[in-house]
Amino acid sequence: MENNTPLILVTNDDGISSRGLRLLISLMKKLGEVVVVAPDSPQSGMGHAITVGNTLRLNKSDIFEGIEAYQCSGTPADCVKLAKHWALKDRKPDLVVSGINHGSNTSISVIYSGTMSAALEGAIEDIPSIGFSVCDYSHEAEMGHVHDFVIKIAEQVLKYGLPRGIALNVNFPPKRNEPIKGIKICRQTRAKWQEEFDRRFDPTGRQYFWLTGNFVNMDKGEDNDEYAIANNYASVVPTQFDLTAYHAIPIINKDWDI
Amino acid sequence: MENNTPLILVTNDDGISSRGLRLLISLMKKLGEVVVVAPDSPQSGMGHAITVGNTLRLNKSDIFEGIEAYQCSGTPADCVKLAKHWALKDRKPDLVVSGINHGSNTSISVIYSGTMSAALEGAIEDIPSIGFSVCDYSHEAEMGHVHDFVIKIAEQVLKYGLPRGIALNVNFPPKRNEPIKGIKICRQTRAKWQEEFDRRFDPTGRQYFWLTGNFVNMDKGEDNDEYAIANNYASVVPTQFDLTAYHAIPIINKDWDI
Numbered sequence: 149m150e151n152n153t154p155l156i157l158v159t160n161d162d163g164i165s166s167r168g169l170r171l172l173i174s175l176m177k178k179l180g181e182v183v184v185v186a187p188d189s190p191q192s193g194m195g196h197a198i199t200v201g202n203t204l205r206l207n208k209s210d211i212f213e214g215i216e217a218y219q220c221s222g223t224p225a226d227c228v229k230l231a232k233h234w235a236l237k238d239r240k241p242d243l244v245v246s247g248i249n250h251g252s253n254t255s256i257s258v259i260y261s262g263t264m265s266a267a268l269e270g271a272i273e274d275i276p277s278i279g280f281s282v283c284d285y286s287h288e289a290e291m292g293h294v295h296d297f298v299i300k301i302a303e304q305v306l307k308y309g310l311p312r313g314i315a316l317n318v319n320f321p322p323k324r325n326e327p328i329k330g331i332k333i334c335r336q337t338r339a340k341w342q343e344e345f346d347r348r349f350d351p352t353g354r355q356y357f358w359l360t361g362n363f364v365n366m367d368k369g370e371d372n373d374e375y376a377i378a379n380n381y382a383s384v385v386p387t388q389f390d391l392t393a394y395h396a397i398p399i400i401n402k403d404w405d406i
Numbered sequence: 407m408e409n410n411t412p413l414i415l416v417t418n419d420d421g422i423s424s425r426g427l428r429l430l431i432s433l434m435k436k437l438g439e440v441v442v443v444a445p446d447s448p449q450s451g452m453g454h455a456i457t458v459g460n461t462l463r464l465n466k467s468d469i470f471e472g473i474e475a476y477q478c479s480g481t482p483a484d485c486v487k488l489a490k491h492w493a494l495k496d497r498k499p500d501l502v503v504s505g506i507n508h509g510s511n512t513s514i515s516v517i518y519s520g521t522m523s524a525a526l527e528g529a530i531e532d533i534p535s536i537g538f539s540v541c542d543y544s545h546e547a548e549m550g551h552v553h554d555f556v557i558k559i560a561e562q563v564l565k566y567g568l569p570r571g572i573a574l575n576v577n578f579p580p581k582r583n584e585p586i587k588g589i590k591i592c593r594q595t596r597a598k599w600q601e602e603f604d605r606r607f608d609p610t611g612r613q614y615f616w617l618t619g620n621f622v623n624m625d626k627g628e629d630n631d632e633y634a635i636a637n638n639y640a641s642v643v644p645t646q647f648d649l650t651a652y653h654a655i656p657i658i659n660k661d662w663d664i
Contacts, residue, residue, distance in 0.1 A: 195483070196453030196517045203614040204603070225453070225518075229601050230615065256530065259454045259647050260483075272514065272598050300664070308661040313596075314651045331664045335650040338571075340530050343487050345462070356461040357488065386654035389517050392593040393572045396644035403566040406558070406589045 154180030154242040154306055157270070159227045161191040161249065161262025164209060164219045168248035171291055172280065173212055175298050176245060179306065183241070184209075184217035185231035187224060187262075192251070194262040196269075197223045206230050224266035232273060243306055244270030244315075247280035248298070250289050254281075254319045254373040255337035255365070258387060267315035268389050276305045277315040283322050283377055290323035297328060297382050310386070317385040321377045332381045337372035339365040412438030412500040412564055415489050415528070419449040419482045419507065419520025422467060422475070426506035429549055430538065431470055433556050434503060437564065441499070442467075442475035443489040445482060445520075450509070452520040454527075455481045464488050482524035490531060501564055502528030505538035506556070508547050512539075512577045512631040513595035513623070516645060525573035526647050534563045535573040541580050541635055548581035555586060555640050568644070575643040579635045590639045595630035597623040 156176045160169040164186040176182050188205070205221035218235050220227045228244060246266035253261040263279040270277030280298055282289050301318055310316065317336075321328060341361040349355055365374055373383035414434045418427040422444040434440050446463070463479035476493050478485045486502060504524035511519040521537040528535030538556055540547050559576055568574065575594075579586060599619040607613055623632055631641035 190459065193456045193458035194453070195455040195523065197455040198451045198453065198518050198617065200451035200617060201448065203606075203616060205612075205614055207613075226617075229617070230603060233601055233603050234605075234615070256647065258649055259526070260456050265453065268517070304662045304664070311651070311654045311657055314654050317649075331662075333655050333658050333662075335652065335655065336648050338648070343491055345488060345491050347492075348461075354463075355465075356463055357492070358461060359456065359458060359484075359487070384658070385649075386651040386658060387649045388651040388654075389514065389649075390594050390596070391516055391575075391643075391645045391647075391649070393569070393644040393646040394593065396569045396572050396646075397591050397593065399569055400591050400642070400644060404562045404589075404591075406562070 155239055156180045156182050157231050157241040157244045158182055158184045159186050159224055159246050159266045161187065161194060161224045163187050163190045164211060168250055168291065172245060172248050173215060175295060178299065179302055182215055183236060184212060184215060185220055185227045185235050187227060188219040188221055191223050191262045193260050194223045195260050196225055196265040198225045199223060204230065206234060224262040225269045228266050228269040241275055243302065244275050244277040245280065245302060248291060249281035250287060251285040252281060252283040252319055253279060253317060254377060254383060255339040256341065258317055258336060264317055264387065271313060271315040272389060276310045278302065278305060278318055279315065280318045282320045293323050293328055294320045297331065313388050313390060314386045317387045319373060319377055319383045321380050324380055326380060328382055329380050332376040332383055334373040334376050334383045334385050335371055336385050337365060337374040338367040339363060339374060413497055414438045414440050414501045414503060415499040416440055416442045417444050417482055417485045417504050417524045419445065419452060421445050421448045422469060422477045426508055430503060430506050431473060433553060436557065437560055440473055441494060442470060442473060443478055443485045443493050445485060446477040446479055449481050449520045451518050452481045453518050454483055454523040456483045457481060462488065464492060482520040483527045486524050486527040499533055501560065502533050502535040503538065503560060506549060507539035508545060509543040510539060510541040510577060511537060511575060512635060512641060513597040514599065516575055516594060522575055522645065529571060529573040530647060534568045536560065536563060536576055537573065538576045540578045551581050551586060552578045555589065571648060572644045572646050575645045577631055577635055577641045579638050582638055584638060586640055587638050590634040590641055592631040592634050592641045592643050593629055594643050595623060595632040596625040597621060597632060
């Protein structure tokens with residue numbers, strides 16, 4: 149490898165044995181030197197969880213031929229932290245990519261997403277970072293239609309960087325009869341999960357619950373990620389970890405009697 | 407109780423037996439009818455994790471005399487979801503409060519915070535919501551100095567509501583020689599955790615890691631939450647779950663060759 153070959157850290161939330169990770173590695177190998185640090189078990193829905201008050205395991209894996217890879221007992225955010233501080237020693241990656249997730253991370257799902265927490269953790273470390281998801285929850289999700297777009301988006305980020313404090317939340321439509329039409333830079337859709345809980349009883353008669361839910365889209369706009377996906381575009385939402393609602397500061401200062 | 411008595415859902419991330427939760431319940435009882443749904447074990451650092459692909463337990467608890475309370479096997483976000491859809495049946499709370507957390511949730515810690523994920527989950531459900539934390543990690547953290555401020559802030563939110571899509575991230579300074587000076591409405595400090603990992607070996611000789619870290623404040627401003635806490639003010643950051651970096655959309659549209 150030449151010295152100007154980009155160093156690319158690859159991780160995910162579906163775990164080191166997932167098909168989406170394997171695909172992402174094979175695509176990133178075309179763009180640079182790949183190091184993998186991925187969870188040793190599925191971590192979907194882990195949000196920005198980190199492991200505190202407990203120990204972490206990090207062990208080398210030979211699962212990907214010719215690729216330096218590690219499996220970690222923690223969350224996606226733990227993987228990025230351990231990659232930086234242990235697996236990569238003092239080498240700072242030029243790019244962090246997370247995915248390819250089996251399932252949508254559009255809209256409100258971004259805050260529950262382990263895929264995106266890894267990308268945001270990269271952004272916190274001032275590394276251009278991208279989370280990739282295909283809006284198809286099946287383990288056998290078709291991903292052949294996204295290859296060129298993953299490469300294209302990663303190339304753009306390697307070339308132009310990203311504004312400070314930002315990671316990209318990239319979602320692809322499921323495989324349909326026509327090819328993906330293009331890339332739309334979007335905002336996060338205003339929507340929520342309308343949860344229900346399926347109550348059951350275990351063999352000893354004690355109750356337990358399964359989370360189920362329906363996605364409710366309250367957003368009539370055409371500049372959001374759900375609209376892009378519905379219209380067969382790849383959606384790219386620049387996503388930040390500064391959660392301050394700046395517009396609310398003057399409102400609260402005016403309202404409150406303090 | 408009269409019909410116009412506010413219904414207040416109380417939760418936390420330190421677990422149902424924590425002292426901060428007990429204090430928050432006793433303070434909220436002065437303002438309305440309290441229902442508690444809290445994790446059955448500590449959930450610090452869980453970020454916005456939810457339980458998917460696994461079952462949840464929710465059981466009544468008689469730990470708080472005269473208070474309807476439930477303990478849940480899941481995360482703080484799970485607690486709010488299960489409260490809404492099961493424990494409270496069709497009653498919508500007027501306020502969700504989470505805490506009082508033993509330890510700071512200022513600055514970047516907001517994204518790792520289970521305390522704040524519960525509050526943001528309330529905001530997603532269009533319920534005015536507040537996360538309270540005291541910047542003292544000790545289990546025996548002194549909290550007597552924050553009572554009046556917790557009541558005051560909850561009263562303001564019950565009276566004026568909050569802009570849609572926003573929860574408050576409230577932090578209090580640790581007990582110092584002088585009383586807290588007042589309340590500052592702030593933005594999230596630009597700072598990060600500089601992690602290190604302490605590597606150890608288990609009795610069988612295999613390596614494991616403990617996360618450790620130092621807080622690095624890169625922010626010179628005086629309008630942020632760390633500055634408020636350092637100067638002995640309570641900090642209130644309006645916090646949102648729309649993570650879109652709107653300012654980055656035109657930048658990416660201009661840069662990229664797509």
